[in-house]
Amino acid sequence: MIVQFESIFFRQAHSRSLNSFFAAVYTSHKRPLTTMANSVEGVKGLLIDISGVLKNGDIVIDGSVEAIKKLRQANFPFRLVTNETLKPRKTILETLAMMSYDFTANELFSPVPCCVDVLKKENLRPHLLVHPRMVPEFDGVDTKDPNCVVVADAYDHFTFENLNNCFRKLLDMDKPILISLGIGKYYMDDDGLALDVGGFTKCLEYATGVAPRIIGKPSSEYFMMAASDMKLNPNEVMMVGDDVLHDVGGAQAAGMKGALVRTGKYKKSDENHPTVKPDIVVDNLAQVVGYLLNP
Amino acid sequence: MSRSRNIQAVLIDLSGTLHVENQATPGAVEALQRLRATDLKLKFVTNTTKESRRFLFDRLRQLGFKIDLDEIFTSLSAACDLIKREKLKPMLIVDDAALEDFGDVSRFEGKPDSVVVGLAPEKFNRPCLNEALRLLLDGARLIAIHEGRYYKTSSGLSLGPGPFVKLLEYAAGVKATVIGKPNAEFFQAALKSLAILDPHSAVMIGDDVRDDVGGAQQLNMAGYLVRTGKYRVGDELKIEPKPFKIVDNFASAVDNLIDSL
Numbered sequence: 001m002i003v004q005f006e007s008i009f010f011r012q013a014h015s016r017s018l019n020s021f022f023a024a025v026y027t028s029h030k031r032p033l034t035t036m037a038n039s040v041e042g043v044k045g046l047l048i049d050i051s052g053v054l055k056n057g058d059i060v061i062d063g064s065v066e067a068i069k070k071l072r073q074a075n076f077p078f079r080l081v082t083n084e085t086l087k088p089r090k091t092i093l094e095t096l097a098m099m100s101y102d103f104t105a106n107e108l109f110s111p112v113p114c115c116v117d118v119l120k121k122e123n124l125r126p127h128l129l130v131h132p133r134m135v136p137e138f139d140g141v142d143t144k145d146p147n148c149v150v151v152a153d154a155y156d157h158f159t160f161e162n163l164n165n166c167f168r169k170l171l172d173m174d175k176p177i178l179i180s181l182g183i184g185k186y187y188m189d190d191d192g193l194a195l196d197v198g199g200f201t202k203c204l205e206y207a208t209g210v211a212p213r214i215i216g217k218p219s220s221e222y223f224m225m226a227a228s229d230m231k232l233n234p235n236e237v238m239m240v241g242d243d244v245l246h247d248v249g250g251a252q253a254a255g256m257k258g259a260l261v262r263t264g265k266y267k268k269s270d271e272n273h274p275t276v277k278p279d280i281v282v283d284n285l286a287q288v289v290g291y292l293l294n295p
Numbered sequence: 296m297s298r299s300r301n302i303q304a305v306l307i308d309l310s311g312t313l314h315v316e317n318q319a320t321p322g323a324v325e326a327l328q329r330l331r332a333t334d335l336k337l338k339f340v341t342n343t344t345k346e347s348r349r350f351l352f353d354r355l356r357q358l359g360f361k362i363d364l365d366e367i368f369t370s371l372s373a374a375c376d377l378i379k380r381e382k383l384k385p386m387l388i389v390d391d392a393a394l395e396d397f398g399d400v401s402r403f404e405g406k407p408d409s410v411v412v413g414l415a416p417e418k419f420n421r422p423c424l425n426e427a428l429r430l431l432l433d434g435a436r437l438i439a440i441h442e443g444r445y446y447k448t449s450s451g452l453s454l455g456p457g458p459f460v461k462l463l464e465y466a467a468g469v470k471a472t473v474i475g476k477p478n479a480e481f482f483q484a485a486l487k488s489l490a491i492l493d494p495h496s497a498v499m500i501g502d503d504v505r506d507d508v509g510g511a512q513q514l515n516m517a518g519y520l521v522r523t524g525k526y527r528v529g530d531e532l533k534i535e536p537k538p539f540k541i542v543d544n545f546a547s548a549v550d551n552l553i554d555s556l
Contacts, residue, residue, distance in 0.1 A: 160419040164454050167445070171452060185466045186428060193432060194425050199466035203458040207444050 045077040052242030052264015063286030083182040085152035111181035148177035182216030218250025249276035308501030311524020322546030344413030370475025389413035431467035441475030477510020
């Protein structure tokens with residue numbers, strides 16, 4: 001179990017090889033400062049990705065701790081937005097605290113608590129395919145006579161038997177609902193690249209014909225929930241992330257601005273992505289916070 | 296207007312059409328005899344990923360069907376042929392019973408250059424699928440023996456190989472080569488073995504509206520959907536164009552076919 005505990009530092013990776021995964025920080029020719037400041041105009045709140053923006057594995061990214069302090073001193077609203085479903089919220093916060101970050105639980109936005117809210121609000125009773133250590137996070141949710149299936153990264157609990165149970169539960173439902181906490185393809189695990197939840201959700205989708213509802217990046221619903229948690233409209237919010245498609249593209253699809261950082265799994269080619277054009281590309285979190293607080 | 300058909304060959308599905316588990320469908324044994332009395336060429340085409348041709352042959356003989364081993368055409372044997380023809384070094388995600396059929400191809404030196412997926416519940420787990428993912432990301436080819444969504448077991452419906460092929464396709468960003476029905480090449484290979492060049496002169500009889508009927512009709516064959524096996528009310532609405540004929544069972548299909556000759 002030690003293996004899977006460590007693995008989450010590298011989650012959300014979609015790169016095709018180790019080399020590109022550990023992409024070096026690239027410093028590009030900088031645009032004039034005025035243009036940069038203009039692209040953050042009207043932004044009243046930030047959504048911040050954890051892995052690749054605050055830290056790489058267990059190493060802090062330069063300037064990010066100070067940047068968070070400055071946001072806090074300026075009373076500038078922000079939320080951490082992650083797709084982490086293998087670690088309880090408490091554990092994520094403890095890991096960040098070891099790196100001198102001082103986040104509170106309500107500043108951390110992750111799929112499981114979000115999903116619990118949705119389940120309660122919509123009277124949904126889930127059949128869970130999640131890692132056993134995450135089951136206590138669903139305390140207080142009615143799981144008798146399930147009327148939906150919730151799938152998260154279940155790690156080695158992704159067995160044929162568990163998947164087949166989900167399949168049969170969905171077949172038995174009058175109006176089957178499949179909820180997927182994230183839809184990532186794969187990530188870097190300790191012993192190499194490993195399947196994320198997305199493939200397993202696609203497995204159930206193909207078998208049952210039920211399109212999944214996604215709670216997690218890049219679903220608009222998820223970004224909107226994080227914005228309304230700060231009591232802001234989507235057009236007042238900017239997402240800062242190292243994943244051009246899921247962080248930047250996902251936020252933009254929800255009507256927000258998207259900032260791409262040149263840290264984490266960033267690759268130079270991300271700046272010329274075929275479908276996503278970031279509102280701003282910055283060297284790191286500290287730089288974009290600087291633009292926001294000193295316009 | 297479609298041109299009139301000069302039917303010369305009939306492709307027949309096995310499980311769900313000629314028999315359901317260990318019982319022939321009503322009148323199927325006699326119907327096959329009537330069909331043999333015509334000049335029509337016959338081939339039995341099946342999406343198996345586990346049972347060898349010999350196993351299927353023995354079961355059909357026990358149920359009273361008159362059949363030759365050579366008349367059975369399976370996705371498993373077609374996959375073996377492909378691997379041998381293209382000299383692939385496959386990672387085999389197949390049932391242990393099927394490993395026998397693959398014989399020598401499962402023994403090679405070095406890293407696999409392909410991933411072959413059949414029905415293998417005991418291998419559909421994260422460690423094994425991760426191994427496949429890594430090979431696919433390094434450029435290995437994904438081969439699906441077939442893409443069936445689910446199948447009937449004594450304990451209820453169970454996930455087929457298709458959902459796990461889709462899992463790997465999505466995660467690795469690749470497209471599988473599909474061997475069995477409804478793949479056009481599979482039907483074409485079966486027809487070729489009967490020396491039939493024009494699919495328009497062939498009929499497919501089966502209980503799977505997508506894989507049997509839909510697949511055959513994509514090739515311009517005529518598809519007969521039988522209401523046995525996995526057939527569910529409303530299945531005929533799932534494909535376009537609609538099935539050429541919808542009949543109660545294999546015996547009705549044969550009667551209808553003979554009448555139209």
